[in-house]
Amino acid sequence: MLIRPPQQATLADLATHKLAQSIVTGELAQGQKLNEAELAERFGMGRGPLREALRQLEGLRLVKRIPNVGVRVVVLDRKTLSDLYAVREALEGMACRIAASQMSDDEIAQLAALLDKHEAQIAQQGGKLYAQSEGDLDFHYQIARGSRNQMLMDLLGSEQYQLLRMCRYRTSRNAQRTKPALSQHRQIVEALANRDGELAELLMRRHIQGAWRSISEMIDQEEREAA
Amino acid sequence: MLIRPPQQATLADLATHKLAQSIVTGELAQGQKLNEAELAERFGMGRGPLREALRQLEGLRLVKRIPNVGVRVVVLDRKTLSDLYAVREALEGMACRIAASQMSDDEIAQLAALLDKHEAQIAQQGGKLYAQSEGDLDFHYQIARGSRNQMLMDLLGSEQYQLLRMCRYRTSRNAQRTKPALSQHRQIVEALANRDGELAELLMRRHIQGAWRSISEMIDQEEREAA
DNA sequence: TTTGACAACTTTGTCGACAATCGGAGTTTT
DNA sequence: AAAACTCCGATTGTCGACAAAGTTGTCAAA
Numbered sequence: 001m002l003i004r005p006p007q008q009a010t011l012a013d014l015a016t017h018k019l020a021q022s023i024v025t026g027e028l029a030q031g032q033k034l035n036e037a038e039l040a041e042r043f044g045m046g047r048g049p050l051r052e053a054l055r056q057l058e059g060l061r062l063v064k065r066i067p068n069v070g071v072r073v074v075v076l077d078r079k080t081l082s083d084l085y086a087v088r089e090a091l092e093g094m095a096c097r098i099a100a101s102q103m104s105d106d107e108i109a110q111l112a113a114l115l116d117k118h119e120a121q122i123a124q125q126g127g128k129l130y131a132q133s134e135g136d137l138d139f140h141y142q143i144a145r146g147s148r149n150q151m152l153m154d155l156l157g158s159e160q161y162q163l164l165r166m167c168r169y170r171t172s173r174n175a176q177r178t179k180p181a182l183s184q185h186r187q188i189v190e191a192l193a194n195r196d197g198e199l200a201e202l203l204m205r206r207h208i209q210g211a212w213r214s215i216s217e218m219i220d221q222e223e224r225e226a227a
Numbered sequence: 228m229l230i231r232p233p234q235q236a237t238l239a240d241l242a243t244h245k246l247a248q249s250i251v252t253g254e255l256a257q258g259q260k261l262n263e264a265e266l267a268e269r270f271g272m273g274r275g276p277l278r279e280a281l282r283q284l285e286g287l288r289l290v291k292r293i294p295n296v297g298v299r300v301v302v303l304d305r306k307t308l309s310d311l312y313a314v315r316e317a318l319e320g321m322a323c324r325i326a327a328s329q330m331s332d333d334e335i336a337q338l339a340a341l342l343d344k345h346e347a348q349i350a351q352q353g354g355k356l357y358a359q360s361e362g363d364l365d366f367h368y369q370i371a372r373g374s375r376n377q378m379l380m381d382l383l384g385s386e387q388y389q390l391l392r393m394c395r396y397r398t399s400r401n402a403q404r405t406k407p408a409l410s411q412h413r414q415i416v417e418a419l420a421n422r423d424g425e426l427a428e429l430l431m432r433r434h435i436q437g438a439w440r441s442i443s444e445m446i447d448q449e450e451r452e453a454a
Numbered sequence: 455t456t457t458g459a460c461a462a463c464t465t466t467g468t469c470g471a472c473a474a475t476c477g478g479a480g481t482t483t484t
Numbered sequence: 485a486a487a488a489c490t491c492c493g494a495t496t497g498t499c500g501a502c503a504a505a506g507t508t509g510t511c512a513a514a
Contacts, residue, residue: 010294010497012282036466046499048275051467055239055279059286061381067237068466068505083378086321094317151310154288155382237467263496273469278497295475295496 011045015053018043023062023073024165030075034063062162076167078219084163085212089205091156092140096188096204099146100197111142112189115182122178137161137168139185143204146192167215177214184210238272242280245270250289250300251392257302261290289389303394305446311390312439316432318383319367323415323431326373327424338369339416342409349405364388364395366412370431373419394442404441411437 009017019039022028040050054071057063065071074080103111118135144156184207191200236244246266249255267277281298284290292298301307330338345362371383411434418427 008294012497013294035464037464047466048278048498048500051275052279052282055282056286059283067235067240069507070466080378083376086325086376087318087378087382090317090321091314094313098313149310149313151307151314155314239467262494264494274496275468275470296477297496 010049011043012049012052012056015039015043015045015050016056019053019057020060020062020162023057024162024169026166026169028073030073032073034071034073036070060158060162062166074163076163078216080163081167081215081219082212084167085208085215088156088164089208089212091152092143092208093201093205095144095147095149095152095156096192097197097201098149099143100192100195100200102148103146103192105193107142107146108189108193111139111192112186114139114142115185115189118185119182122182136181136185137165143188143192177211180210181207237276238270239276239279239283242266242270242272242277243283246280246284247287247289247389250284251389253393255300257300259300261298261300263297287385287389289393301390303390305443308394308442308446309439311394312435312442315383315391316435316439318379319370319435320428320432322371322374322376322379322383323419324424324428325376326370327419327422327427329375330373330419332420334369334373335416335419338366338419339413341366341369342412342416345412346409349409363408363412364392370415370419404438407437408434 019028019034028034034054036047036050036054040047043050054063054065058065058071061074063071063073114135118139121135141153141157141161144153147153184203188200188203188207191197191203246255246261255261261281263274263277263281267274270277281290281292285292285298288301290298290300341362345366348362368380368384368388371380374380411430415427415430415434418424418430
């Protein structure tokens with residue numbers, strides 16, 4: 001449970017969290033219709049809190065809702081993901097540039113340590129692509145934190161982060177990109193350590209572009225398989 | 228009603244819309260506590276739909292909520308606005324760059340026409356700073372549309388747009404920036420017409436930086452007055 | 455066979471009442 | 485007098501039932 005472990009929470013908050021988890025992990029398929037009564041029963045609560053949860057998920061863009069008809073899990077098609085990566089490039093690029101001047105030496109050191117841990121995980125490679133993927137997101141989130149921009153953290157952390165995780169689960173098979181990604185991460189950390197914001201931004205943008213190319217090819221492949 | 232006139236809507240949607248409007252226009256003061264029962268009665272509905280509306284507003288970041296305590300209208304302090312403008316700079320800069328290659332000649336012509344209309348409004352200046360402000364946001368939104376990036380349009384359109392409008396209402400007194408702003412807008416349109424994405428991005432970023440400086444000074448002034 | 459309307463069913467939208475929790479006034483204690 | 489405790493009113497959280505709208509299946513007519 002990487003995100004928001006709700007300590008003191010209402011039932012609606014619980015439901016929001018569980019549903020988000022289920023959607024991100026693919027337990028609830030893309031485009032699937034969500035039945036209020038059924039979900040309420042499954043979670044052991046009334047329909048009231050559940051409806052509130054659905055409203056919140058709508059705000060997080062994890063579901064789409066049509067009045068008097070119902071809500072469905074969003075569908076991550078090619079265009080949506082393309083848009084997402086374009087926005088990420090701008091946002092995370094900015095985060096990197098600012099983080100280069102704002103992060104403490106200690107924070108940057110921690111970032112480097114995170115990559116070491118990350119590398120060790122790859123070495124083991126015990127099918128733990130999941131953990132690897134979450135680790136990567138951690139890296140990106142730490143940089144967002146380094147920008148000291150709460151709005152940026154919210155954007156990257158809540159909405160985009162979730163969609164991205166969703167995408168990862170879908171395409172978690174491609175392990176071949178983990179090594180170049182790690183190398184790029186290291187370059188970014190080095191730029192941060194040198195307080196070179198411009199370079200850090202450039203490297204991050206390239207990194208995300210590379211990730212998009214990789215994802216894009218995978219989608220092409222899927223589409224070809226489907227045809 | 229510039230945004231989302233809900234045609235076929237549920238009561239909760241209606242409430243969301245009305246509340247958003249009230250918050251943005253300042254009718255509901257920043258930091259004000261929102262009482263469910265009171266609002267429900269005022270809108271002539273039960274507490275159920277109203278609670279759903281509050282959840283949605285929470286997603287739009289117009290209110291903050293604390294479990295078992297209640298929800299309050301967000302407070303736009305200096306840091307929040309600073310963060311907002313930084314994010315806008317990155318996002319709208321990107322929108323401009325992409326729009327330069329994606330917008331049709333016709334759309335760019337419409338954009339120019341919008342500025343003419345805008346200029347006429349300024350000439351009259353009948354205290355209609357409100358309309359002027361909305362016109363400015365229209366300009367920015369049209370460019371976001373030009374990027375053909377739905378996620379970008381959502382981000383700039385729903386959340387940020389609302390916060391920005393809120394800020395405008397608060398600081399709508401500063402009319403002195405309208406003329407330089409218009410001039411900058413024209414430069415941007417020219418860059419778009421020349422299909423010069425890089426220049427368009429640069430100009431937009433400067434434009435937003437200028438807007439932030441203006442807002443920032445105004446906040447300083449307010450703080451000095453308060454002291 | 456296809457198409458249209460009708461009816462029954464399912465699902466969403468809404469309300470009112472009850473339970474749980476929090477904030478504050480008043481009182482007690484050190 | 486300041487701090488802590490206690491109780492009470494107010495507000496939020498939750499549930500079940502009812503109303504309204506949409507969906508689906510059936511049957512008859514073209």
